[in-house]
Amino acid sequence: MLKERGSVLLEALIAILIFSLGVLGVAGLQANSIKDSADAKYRAEAAFLANQLVSQMMVDQKNIASYAGEDGEGPAFKQKWFEQAQQLLPNAGATVQVNENACAAVVTVTLGWCSPEEKEKHGGCAINEDGILYLHQHSIVNRIATQAICEA
Numbered sequence: 001m002l003k004e005r006g007s008v009l010l011e012a013l014i015a016i017l018i019f020s021l022g023v024l025g026v027a028g029l030q031a032n033s034i035k036d037s038a039d040a041k042y043r044a045e046a047a048f049l050a051n052q053l054v055s056q057m058m059v060d061q062k063n064i065a066s067y068a069g070e071d072g073e074g075p076a077f078k079q080k081w082f083e084q085a086q087q088l089l090p091n092a093g094a095t096v097q098v099n100e101n102a103c104a105a106v107v108t109v110t111l112g113w114c115s116p117e118e119k120e121k122h123g124g125c126a127i128n129e130d131g132i133l134y135l136h137q138h139s140i141v142n143r144i145a146t147q148a149i150c151e152a
Contacts, residue, residue, distance in 0.1 A: 050109040053078065054144075067096050069095075078096070106144075
């Protein structure tokens, strides 16, 4: 009879341990969910911004070549657009390439960003020989038919 004393207490302690491990697991899943939600938000913002710039380039076909360059270089709209990108994406950078050919221009808009935590962890956004290679990138390639090129 004396050997069984405390067994209920031991069972309760084991149950509390198992419950605590479950709560820790759920907390870890919640933290990952919040991080993934922020990543999805940044990707959606990057897609919106890239499409916004390409749409403006379609409207401003005569000056399409002036949009080429990095970050805010180029027309006033692109400068305002890049300021908006910096507000919406952490540590944002942008590159626009314009390749003109017969009656069309192939436009590539690339937006890059890295979170403050990633920047601190890696000592900054990664840099390659072509310039800045961000940890996250979104690129859009679009072919814009331009009358200005055909008329020239």
